[in-house]
Amino acid sequence: MIRLLLSGLLLVAGPAAPAADMLPADPVLRTLMEGEVAQGDGDHAALLDTAQILKALGATPAEGQDDLAALWTQEAQDHGVTRSALGFRGRALGPAYRRGSLGAGDSVTVRQLFFAGQRAQISVAPARGAANLSMRVQGADGNTLCAKPIGGVQVDCAWLPLFTDRYDIVIENGGSVPAAFYLVVR
Incomplete structure (x- = not known):
């Protein structure tokens, strides 16, 4: 009975983000996809976390592209989300x-x-x-x-x-x- 109830709750709740096996293995691609989901869901705390992870990975936008880490950070801050930066240093030549x-x-x-x-x-x-x-x-x-x-x-x-x-x-x-x-x- 309990097992049936738990299964029903899991079906009703549904996943908030794509399942881990449905995301790319590459950490930068994974972070970009997670950021897009957080932005679409209006989850600004997760959006700020994702922006900080993207920076920590050392990823920078290609020439002429928007800096998603900066845009996501600004969007999160515009919605009142503030946190101290992650304690990572980026690589000199990142992806x-x-x-x-x-x-x-x-x-x-x-x-x-x-x-x-x-x-x-x-x-x-x-x-x-x-x-x-x-x-x-x-x-x-x-x-x-x-x-x-x-x-x-x-x-x-x-x-x-x-x-x-x-x-x-x-x-x-x-x-x-x-x-x-x-x-x-x-």
Whole structure:
């Protein structure tokens, strides 16, 4: 009887945030997704926590992108949430993130410099249930290093560049509706 009651309560309550297994494994992508959920739910305390975690991870916005940590901190403070900063120090060269959206059939290309002998990694996660996205990484010579559909919670491409060079990161929306995504470049 108690087990039945508990099961019923859990069904009625429902999860406040996406289940842990439905979030990306990458800590920056995970934090971006959790921030979007907190913002959508109007949970300003969680939004401030998420902003502070994003800063602690050393993630910075890609050129021309909004600083979500600063925006989320300001939004939380505008709603009366204040806390002391987390006691972490960021890394000198942390990951860069970008939030983007594409219309049906559209694509975007981001050029990124990667250093020889240093591991390069690109992670992409669909935002809020976006579907039909794919990513492709191409070297300066036009050869494709990695091409994957973005069907789950996170897709990664990682390699070790032999030479310092610029690479093209292409995100495509093959669907018939607009789709949003998060991109993290390490």
